[in-house]
Amino acid sequence: MNRFLLTSAFLLAAVPAAFAAEPAAQPVVWPQLPPKAPTSNVKLVEPHLHVNRAGKGAPRIALTFDACMGKTDPRILSTLVDQQIPATIFVTARWLRSNPETLAVFLAHPDIFELEDHGQNHIPAVDVPTKVYGIPAAGSPQAVAQEVKGGADAMVAAGIPQPRWFRGATAKYSLSAIAQIRGMGYRIAGYSVNGDSGSLLPAKMVEKQYASAKDGDVIISHINQPTHAAGEGVAASILALKAKGVQFVRLQDIPEKGDDDTTN
Template structure:
């Protein structure tokens, strides 16, 4: 590296004679030091990334575009004649609880299936007490321990690091169920992972643990990121047998206002609301049968 830098200085001397003047000595030293450092950085960057001896070698993350992921659909049996049948499902990922949605469900006596994480349970004891006080309305199911996508290869899903291995997927599912039981919730039978995307092998693993996987057919709020009016349009598109997914943990988002208004609008149309535990259902991708 030093020889490369020195050679560069010789070339520069031929172009800039001032480097050989007494005043150019400092300039020459600075230039030589800079060139050595530059060459060292280039050589280091060319080396393959290594961990120090004895450190575990982490597998590289696969680009999300190269990982086969499924986003399963789910429908409940259609009512056919008469009032359409719709299942409302809500994810309680983490953070707080949206009182606009919860109070609407309770006041209007609207049944729903709520998917809770261990993280949400730790910080929402009051909301949990409301849910447990109305077992005729609310079915509580498993949304995981730490809200980690149930994908068993290292990758990101919507910017969220996935579980990355079968062991981590199993812990996400089991940890969520353990937290629910410790909080006084009955053993869950459904699982919905963070982002609602799965690797096919993770689906088989979760099914092997005794769970059905809750997909959906209408995305009500796109992760609670839609405006109230856009949420209302999504809900209005629901048909007989649809399963709607929304979020109940974002009280500061405009989407919650739209969810509450949409529930009232569907009720006014005579919709029959059901929980997943009440009506036979079918999901694709081997998620329920």
């Protein structure tokens, strides 16, 4: 009996000692995440633009194309030239450097093509730090001015008349940037029908977008993606609109009306 009590006492004494020998648990230290970049709450607008309606008779539509960077879609270019379809082309300085042959075609057909400013480096014309569709914006009034002026200077250096219209990358703007660009002497080209969603739509969807255009609409599409299916839809849609008797106009040919004080 005494031996049992002694053994029990020894075990009870050893238990706390065993726990005391365990090292104290260390607090979990989580890795520090980098601070989030400040997000801008600035309001961005995507202005609409219409040309004056024809009213009676053939509907009037303005075709506009962005040449952001990259190459030229020959399906669209040949359709415009062969069919003598007037269009307004917005070119960047980056695109001009890579497409001298297409520029020569544009300049050889001043009755068809109106060339306007799409910026120097295809940077959104937003004067605060932010991103638009993942693209870093200009971020300051000085950078907006450089984007606009740099594009225009490259155009004039390439033998293009001084532009009167500007369309920024992504076609989104801060209201203060709109006022700044208007103060530089430019109208800002919005649109009313998105023809190809950045040249990302399949051909059949492009055809549906074009078919929805009405009298006075301004269609935006892209002429710089020769490998995209959208170009096939654009070319087919131009022919379909022509077959319906549409009167095609350039922005310089007809009075227009844009919202957000882009043309007033």
